Amino acid sequence: MLGSRTPSRPAGRRPAHRTSRRSRARRTGLAGALAALVLAIPVATGAGPVPDRVADRVTPAARAQVQLGPLGDYLRDLDPTGELGPYVTEALNGINGPIGDPGPPAAAAAPVTCRPTATHPRPVILVHGTFDNGADTMPRLGDPLRRQGFCVIAPTLGAYAGNPARGGLDSIVAASGPQLAGVIDHVRAVTGAEQVDLVGYSQGAAIAGYTTKVLRPGAVNRVVSVGGYWGADNSGLIPHQLPREVAALGLWAANLRGLAELSPGSPMIAAWYGLDRTPFLPGVGYTLIATRGDHLLPPERSFVPGPGVRWVVPEDACGGRPNSHGGMAVDARTHAIVAGALGGAGGC
Numbered sequence: 001m002l003g004s005r006t007p008s009r010p011a012g013r014r015p016a017h018r019t020s021r022r023s024r025a026r027r028t029g030l031a032g033a034l035a036a037l038v039l040a041i042p043v044a045t046g047a048g049p050v051p052d053r054v055a056d057r058v059t060p061a062a063r064a065q066v067q068l069g070p071l072g073d074y075l076r077d078l079d080p081t082g083e084l085g086p087y088v089t090e091a092l093n094g095i096n097g098p099i100g101d102p103g104p105p106a107a108a109a110a111p112v113t114c115r116p117t118a119t120h121p122r123p124v125i126l127v128h129g130t131f132d133n134g135a136d137t138m139p140r141l142g143d144p145l146r147r148q149g150f151c152v153i154a155p156t157l158g159a160y161a162g163n164p165a166r167g168g169l170d171s172i173v174a175a176s177g178p179q180l181a182g183v184i185d186h187v188r189a190v191t192g193a194e195q196v197d198l199v200g201y202s203q204g205a206a207i208a209g210y211t212t213k214v215l216r217p218g219a220v221n222r223v224v225s226v227g228g229y230w231g232a233d234n235s236g237l238i239p240h241q242l243p244r245e246v247a248a249l250g251l252w253a254a255n256l257r258g259l260a261e262l263s264p265g266s267p268m269i270a271a272w273y274g275l276d277r278t279p280f281l282p283g284v285g286y287t288l289i290a291t292r293g294d295h296l297l298p299p300e301r302s303f304v305p306g307p308g309v310r311w312v313v314p315e316d317a318c319g320g321r322p323n324s325h326g327g328m329a330v331d332a333r334t335h336a337i338v339a340g341a342l343g344g345a346g347g348c
Helices: 021-043 060-068 072-078 085-092 134-146 172-191 203-215 244-254 267-273 314-318 332-341
Strands: 124-127 196-201 220-226 285-289 310-312
Touching: 124 134, 124 172, 124 203, 134 196, 134 332, 172 196, 172 203, 172 267, 196 203, 203 220, 203 267, 220 332, 285 332, 310 314, 314 332
Parallel strands: 124 196, 196 220, 220 285, 285 310
Antiparallel strands: none
């Protein structure tokens, strides 16, 4: 569920820290555990709200498993490019706010500097992934659409006030979803458009899907998912040795409330699927894009069936090799498929 940025360091290398050997070993072990936890968050089954004092409820055995459990090899197998490590290190260093206490949400600014046209009458709102923001998502997924004449808006959602440039962290139910609903209302009021289209990347697809069905039914015409999560079975992502309370500690330590809500059976998923037991709203056009090279959300974890839902694997539709989770957002094949799904020029 990572943001689409690519680390500048070579794969496998970690930044140096001026800490004692003992502190460095402790932090490295916990960083490895939390890295696996972040990868595994979509399947922390039944995870509910994290207690105010979750650390006090973790047993010594669970603490030992955080530091000594068989997670290093698991992480290397699951995250061979080393994409995740820097995010976890930054989380432990407090970039997402004080451990377990991230503070209030940041406001979701969404300036509307464009207007829809007769050719493209619906504004397009980009919904970024975890650790990401609107400014960084615009050049990756927005500019190809703007070059075709689409009116594109890229807000930052789910950020904490202490670090408003890093979104996708706060609760979908309490922050990201209502913020996106407010952006939809604002964009429609400013542009006069009856409906908008949404393009969601990674966690942003879940935010877009939840908001479309639960918070603003009728306000969205099309939703395009790029490497997104739609409530499918992700049980292959989590090692069976990992206790649930360790997962809760990892989520709380990293202040990743939104990802915690993506666990199957969570209240957010239950509300999203509703009584009809589907994440899709009748009358909305859905296109789900996933690549086999994505080690977080490949097609078997991203694709969910539904009436009129279209699945697209870029390497099948356009040829070429599979891509990575982060690479999808800058892939010309993705851009073509997204544009075509929104009514633009979509030839590969």
